[in-house]
Amino acid sequence: MVLDWASALVGTAALVAVVLPLRAAAGDDGVREVPYASSTTASNAPGSYGLRTAAAPAGHRNDPLTADEIERARNLALTGDRALRTMSEDVRGRAGAPQYVSTDLAEGTAADGRRAEVSFYDYRDDTLIRRTVDLATGQVVRTETASGVQPVPSGAEAREAAAILLRDPSGGGVKQDFEAATGVPLTDVRQLSVQAMAYRGAAGRRGPDAECGKHRCVRLFTRVKDGPWIDTRHYVVDLSARTTIRLP
Incomplete structure (x- = not known):
């Protein structure tokens, strides 16, 4: 049976005051996704x-x-x-x-x-x-x-998206912000608290995120564990292609 499920909404993150969607998935080990x-x-x-x-x-x-x-x-x-x-x-x-x-x-x-x-x-x-x-x-x-249906990402998907971002040259800014906040280098995604929500490219758009919706794409909300948020609002991770996209 083919489903006709609603797609997840697009959200943005702010560096200092971040209001997460209720259905954003927690990526920390042992933390359950919300509201599932x-x-x-x-x-x-x-x-x-x-x-x-x-x-x-x-x-x-x-x-x-x-x-x-x-x-x-x-x-x-x-x-x-x-x-x-x-x-x-x-x-x-x-x-x-x-x-x-x-x-x-x-x-x-x-x-x-x-x-x-x-x-x-x-x-x-x-x-x-x-x-x-x-x-x-x-x-x-x-x-x-x-x-073409994008449910709330699981914790495992959120962590893998963060790992892909950190391996990409685009993740250099995240590493710099982390070291500036903690005084130690960021070498492992487990040093971060990570949350994610599904991302879909705008209809008819021909940018690098055009496949998002067909592909499994997410936006990340990252922070130092027990510390400040790190701004990742300009990044989308395409989990299907295992690539990082920088939005304008």
Whole structure:
């Protein structure tokens, strides 16, 4: 089934006073994306899915998903699909599994039982896959796919976007600002607090961001951990092409 989902909105960041969108993804290890109750600590390594599919304790029908339910839903969404589990590509370009994005409590749960919607992004062909899992039966009851749809980036995607920026010559200014603020060089993305939101190029635009929307692109909001914000408002990272774009 082809989806007709709404695209994420474009936002900007300010250096001193930054107001983040409510749906911007947190990129710090152990921090869950907002508002999704998704686990950013589970492994994304190829072959790591399908290991825990036993029933987990569940809440009432409309309670937020528990951590065990999220993990189980994520595993169940891939267990029965060998092609998706072995032939997809994650945000780092590794073949073997799609990039996990989020898990949500499915709408209509009160009538249909306790179900979870699990979203993955396949960087092999820029496709979003969303699967609805019945947590009581362990079955996938619905699969939806779409191209050109950009959900809120996961924490793993935010961190990878920051790593791409830092490897690019365009990231030199971020490194300079970090060293000026801390007195130490910036050598690893883990030295930063990173958040991201999906970015789509303007319709009809022929600039370097023209593919954003078809490609998976993000804008970053970065700061020194427990310190000041670093201005990255002029940069967009194309995660599909693994390139950095500087906007006018």
